[in-house]
Amino acid sequence: MIFRAPEFVKVGMKDPTFTTRTDGAYLPQVPYGGTGGVLRYKQGQFVAAFVHRVDYISSPLHAELLAVKQGMQLLQSMQVASAVIESDCQVAVTAITSIRLRFVRRQANTVAHRLASQGFESNINHEWFVNAPEIILDALMYDSNRIH
Structure with a gap:
């Protein structure tokens, strides 16, 4: 399924700015967790959101990293080419920003x-x-x- 950005994003916008905020939920006594996130346009207008129950979550960091991943998947499905992803988990943000991504043949x-x-x-x-x-x-x- 291909999603389209709302009309208010398209009208006269040369460089739209999107922010995706994500979060993970974890309890050590249950074998599952949850993830959620919201995609907003620069003035805070709602664009999209997601929630997922995820089996076999092993830690709070695991839940947070999956939430970021699912936020990226939402951006891809919405065909958003440029966005900021935010998380309230400093450890997850540090783990991701310390990774180098490079092309290999x-x-x-x-x-x-x-x-x-x-x-x-x-x-x-x-x-x-x-x-x-x-x-x-x-x-x-x-x-x-x-x-x-």
Whole structure:
């Protein structure tokens, strides 16, 4: 589904400014949490909002980071190309702003590409820790030989 920005955003606006505020909810005694967020235009006008119940939340930081991610997904679905995302969790903001994002060519991204392809073909979510899954072992070996 493609969403469109409200008319008040389009009329005569050369450089609209959007702000998305996100938050996560977590209680250690339950195995789920919640996320929410609101997208506003620069004068504070409501544009969109979201709420999600999320299973398997492990910490307050986990909930906050998922909320930021879902805020970014909302911006993408609304086709908003430029926005500020705000969170009340300083640890989450610091964690995200300390990450560098850079471009790599497809040839250097074979492991992640293979995992994405598996995700496309599968109807279940998987995560692996410590031991790599068999489907990427050859690609990991290939990458390791090219790096060293």
